[in-house]
Amino acid sequence: MPPVLELKGITKRFPGVLANDHINLTLNEGEVLALLGENGAGKSTLMNVLYGLYTPEEGEIYVRGKKADIHGPNDAIALGIGMVHQHFMLVPVLTVAENVMLGMESVKHGFVLDREDAATKVRAISEKYGLEVDPNDLVGELPVGLQQRVEIIKLLYRSADILILDEPTAVLTPQEVEGLFEVVRSLVAQGKSVVFITHKLKEVLALADRVSVLRGGKVVGHADPKTSTERDLASLMVGREVILTVPKEPAQPKDVVLKVENLEVMGDRHRMAVRGISFEVRSGEIVGVAGVQGNGQTELVEALTGLRPVVNGKITLDGRDITHETPRVITETGSAHIPEDRQRDGLVLGYPIADNLILNTYYLPPIASGLVMHANVIAERAERLVEEYDVRTPSITTPAGNLSGGNQQKVIVARELSREVKLVIAAQPTRGLDVGSIEYIHSQLVRKRDEGAAVLVVSAELDEVLGLADRIMVMFEGEIMGIVPAEQATKENIGLLMAGVHPEAGKEAA
Amino acid sequence: MSTQEQKATSQLESLARALLIPLLAVFTALVIGALLIIVTDDSVIAAFREGLGAGLSRSWSVIALAYGAFFTGAFGDVYHITETLRITTPYIFAGLAVALGFQGGLFNIGAEGQYFIGGLTTVYVGYSITGLPMIIHLPLALLAGMIGGGVWAGIVGFLKAKTGAHEVINTIMMNYIAIRLAEFLLDVGGPMARPGYRPVSPEIQPSAYLPQFFPSDPTIRFNVGFILALIAAIFIWWLLFKTTLGYEIRTVGQNPNAARYAGINVSKVIIVTMFISGTLAGLAASADILGVIHFMPNAFSAGYGFDAIALALLGNSHPAGVVLASLLFGALRAGATNMQGIAHIPVDITSILQGLIIIFIAAPAIIRAIYRLRGLEEGERLKLTRGWGQ
Numbered sequence: 039m040p041p042v043l044e045l046k047g048i049t050k051r052f053p054g055v056l057a058n059d060h061i062n063l064t065l066n067e068g069e070v071l072a073l074l075g076e077n078g079a080g081k082s083t084l085m086n087v088l089y090g091l092y093t094p095e096e097g098e099i100y101v102r103g104k105k106a107d108i109h110g111p112n113d114a115i116a117l118g119i120g121m122v123h124q125h126f127m128l129v130p131v132l133t134v135a136e137n138v139m140l141g142m143e144s145v146k147h148g149f150v151l152d153r154e155d156a157a158t159k160v161r162a163i164s165e166k167y168g169l170e171v172d173p174n175d176l177v178g179e180l181p182v183g184l185q186q187r188v189e190i191i192k193l194l195y196r197s198a199d200i201l202i203l204d205e206p207t208a209v210l211t212p213q214e215v216e217g218l219f220e221v222v223r224s225l226v227a228q229g230k231s232v233v234f235i236t237h238k239l240k241e242v243l244a245l246a247d248r249v250s251v252l253r254g255g256k257v258v259g260h261a262d263p264k265t266s267t268e269r270d271l272a273s274l275m276v277g278r279e280v281i282l283t284v285p286k287e288p289a290q291p292k293d294v295v296l297k298v299e300n301l302e303v304m305g306d307r308h309r310m311a312v313r314g315i316s317f318e319v320r321s322g323e324i325v326g327v328a329g330v331q332g333n334g335q336t337e338l339v340e341a342l343t344g345l346r347p348v349v350n351g352k353i354t355l356d357g358r359d360i361t362h363e364t365p366r367v368i369t370e371t372g373s374a375h376i377p378e379d380r381q382r383d384g385l386v387l388g389y390p391i392a393d394n395l396i397l398n399t400y401y402l403p404p405i406a407s408g409l410v411m412h413a414n415v416i417a418e419r420a421e422r423l424v425e426e427y428d429v430r431t432p433s434i435t436t437p438a439g440n441l442s443g444g445n446q447q448k449v450i451v452a453r454e455l456s457r458e459v460k461l462v463i464a465a466q467p468t469r470g471l472d473v474g475s476i477e478y479i480h481s482q483l484v485r486k487r488d489e490g491a492a493v494l495v496v497s498a499e500l501d502e503v504l505g506l507a508d509r510i511m512v513m514f515e516g517e518i519m520g521i522v523p524a525e526q527a528t529k530e531n532i533g534l535l536m537a538g539v540h541p542e543a544g545k546e547a548a
Numbered sequence: 549m550s551t552q553e554q555k556a557t558s559q560l561e562s563l564a565r566a567l568l569i570p571l572l573a574v575f576t577a578l579v580i581g582a583l584l585i586i587v588t589d590d591s592v593i594a595a596f597r598e599g600l601g602a603g604l605s606r607s608w609s610v611i612a613l614a615y616g617a618f619f620t621g622a623f624g625d626v627y628h629i630t631e632t633l634r635i636t637t638p639y640i641f642a643g644l645a646v647a648l649g650f651q652g653g654l655f656n657i658g659a660e661g662q663y664f665i666g667g668l669t670t671v672y673v674g675y676s677i678t679g680l681p682m683i684i685h686l687p688l689a690l691l692a693g694m695i696g697g698g699v700w701a702g703i704v705g706f707l708k709a710k711t712g713a714h715e716v717i718n719t720i721m722m723n724y725i726a727i728r729l730a731e732f733l734l735d736v737g738g739p740m741a742r743p744g745y746r747p748v749s750p751e752i753q754p755s756a757y758l759p760q761f762f763p764s765d766p767t768i769r770f771n772v773g774f775i776l777a778l779i780a781a782i783f784i785w786w787l788l789f790k791t792t793l794g795y796e797i798r799t800v801g802q803n804p805n806a807a808r809y810a811g812i813n814v815s816k817v818i819i820v821t822m823f824i825s826g827t828l829a830g831l832a833a834s835a836d837i838l839g840v841i842h843f844m845p846n847a848f849s850a851g852y853g854f855d856a857i858a859l860a861l862l863g864n865s866h867p868a869g870v871v872l873a874s875l876l877f878g879a880l881r882a883g884a885t886n887m888q889g890i891a892h893i894p895v896d897i898t899s900i901l902q903g904l905i906i907i908f909i910a911a912p913a914i915i916r917a918i919y920r921l922r923g924l925e926e927g928e929r930l931k932l933t934r935g936w937g938q
Binding site: 401 | 791
């Protein structure tokens with residue numbers, strides 16, 4: 039039997055870039071093929087070629103042994119190929135069933151939408167593949183994990199049997215990732231074939247039947263997840279040995295830089311999100327905040343950086359009360375902030391890199407004197423930082439929105455860590471990034487610590503907190519479950535704290 | 549080639565690219581306008597009854613007459629060129645007002661109302677103060693127009709910053725208030741009306757006149773206002789792209805969340821942006837009153853406030869683009885007036901041409917399809933695949 043999908047010699051050029059260089063790829067029926075590669079390796083380009091969004095210069099695509107001519111998503115769908123993009127394409131104000139039938143609506147009496155019929159079909163698909171979701175829920179009110187299910191149901195509704203999932207776990211919490219894996223397993227068990235695009239090594243090992251690794255637009259190797267280790271895959275992907283643990287000396291904490299006392303912060307839904315917590319961060323140490331997302335970490339960071347009002351309690355930065363100060367005063371007191379949502383808060387995507395590098399210092403000398411900004415100073419600074427922080431970009435005038443996620447984050451890191459600061463607050467600093475960028479950003483945070491800054495890292499990735507922090511503070515429902523020194527922390531005891539359970543060992547006064 | 553030269557060449561190239569679509573849009577609009585002129589002309593229809601040849605030849609002569617008059621009207625001689633530039637002047641001010649708002653993420657539909665209020669304050673200072681030398685009186689009258697328009701728009705900015713009230717709704721409402729207020733003040737017997745039976749303000753003092761370029765020829769109304777408009781355009785360009793305030797305005801416009809993160813006082817910037825936007829709309833009125841008509845009539849508006857939105861869109865919210873778009877609209881208006889006089893084509897044809905040009909520029913795919921220009925870049929098209937979520 040021929041493979042369900044075969045790509046032969048696919049080549050796609052963009053001005054100045056060879057995004058795909060004679061790529062060959064095979065997908066067999068009923069298997070999960072992981073397409074592993076760093077950001078910019080050409081994974082998404084390849085899948086967009088397959089989906090008809092790009093036309094390749096060379097190469098052929100065979101679907102079930104037959105040569106396919108794909109000129110757009112409609113052709114791809116007709117061939118049974120479906121794709122879930124990183125950014126979902128759903129209408130938030132419509133229900134699940136309405137979203138699913140959008141474009142191929144069920145109708146009765148000629149023109150009346152038949153929501154019942156669509157809902158029934160959605161329910162049938164849900165049950166068959168274990169994709170639990172209520173067809174009558176409004177999509178905008180669903181958590182991200184369920185929205186993703188709706189995207190998958192959309193494809194199944196259109197009878198897709200080759201499913202492409204583009205970085206599907208980038209937006210999910212660990213629990214949601216596990217749920218997605220179960221869905222994928224159930225899909226392949228019933229004869230569907232899945233291409234799983236990712237740069238996360240653990241996921242590949244947990245889910246894939248076969249792995250193809252892309253680097254610099256080429257297939258550089260294949261691997262069998264049963265016999266490979268994370269380290270093998272990482273070096274294949276990056277092209278050199280990769281250090282998966284963060285190399286650092288023991289911390290030498292000195293004076294208290296950030297002091298938080300009985301802090302209470304209101305969440306978006308008029309629910310207290312941070313409930314009277316107290317902690318300190320000292321100069322020369324990294325405190326990691328672990329916890330399942332949505333347990334008050336976001337609100338805590340916003341309160342510390344002046345973006346959200348404090349209801350009760352006190353925040354002291356370097357001896358100064360900043361409880362009710364503006365973001366500007368807090369920044370000037372010596373705080374750097376790597377925000378959780380880099381595209382929403384951290385960057386102006388339409389601005390050139392150079393302008394993004396001065397986002398919170400644009401008014402200070404030597405960048406500006408009075409009202410006048412100095413373009414040459416801004417440009418020189420940008421050239422220096424791009425070089426120093428290894429931002430991969432054609433030029434400093436490239437809009438930030440054109441960069442890959444990793445390079446966007448490097449722009450923020452360069453801006454925040456190149457300043458003289460006493461406190462660094464990094465929220466989800468490596469979310470969605472590839473191994474190379476993660477390694478780099480971690481080393482920069484450690485460097486800042488060793489230079490004497492106090493560092494607070496908030497992350498939903500337990501591995502990141504365990505690898506980076508000198509002390510680990512676990513948040514659960516707005517409270518601190520415990521603060522554990524790194525040498526006593528294990529996945530198990532932190533995991534229990536994250537779940538709201540107090541293990542007797544590792545418990546410490548908050 | 550040195551890097552500097554390369555930079556200059558690529559800038560030229562991108563300028564040419566930027567101008568290609570607008571030029572083709574104007575050309576296409578003129579072609580469609582020509583068709584309209586033919587099909588609404590009785591003599592052409594009569595000629596076609598005689599035969600195709602006669603019809604075509606009559607069509608040609610009608611179009612030649614109409615567009616001949618049109619181009620003479622816009623650029624024919626000193627009088628017509630200066631008339632084009634005179635009409636361009638308030639367009640530049642009003643277009644800049646809306647463009648600045650766009651840069652700051654604000655849709656100032658209220659340039660019309662700010663124009664009225666700026667007119668009232670400027671004319672009041674112009675006629676009520678006597679005995680001042682020009683060097684003081686003229687700047688004072690200009691300043692009055694700026695403050696009038698600025699405050700009127702600033703109120704909307706304040707409401708948006710403090711209560712979140714949407715500026716589109718409020719600028720529209722403020723337009724009604726401004727226009728009715730002007731009607732009340734200038735109506736016969738009104739507080740600002742001149743004695744007599746005309747609903748107009750008194751004449752302003754000659755010391756508040758904007759100097760004329762051709763004082764010996766009273767038919768030429770081209771005045772220093774045009775230079776002020778160009779200075780305003782350069783100033784706004786400098787403000788937007790070379791100053792910290794401009795950086796703040798653009799940042800708030802493009803990403804208010806990032807602006808807050810950066811420590812920018814978003815409320816303050818919204819108010820300041822609206823205020824400056826209003827001062828420009830007010831200056832449009834000052835230019836008309838101090839430079840051309842020298843009093844304020846009850847029916848003052850020439851629709852500048854609304855044309856200004858089109859100008860800002862046409863000029864891509866860039867001051868240089870606004871100046872070019874204003875020149876185009878100025879020429880269209882001046883040309884159409886002449887075309888009506890000579891070829892008896894209703895002046896409304898300009899509204900149709902303006903409308904077509906804006907449609908073609910707003911939907912460049914039409915122009916690209918007509919002229920078989922290279923389609924959208926793949927990168928551009930990809931944007932369609934970006935949804936919400938995250």
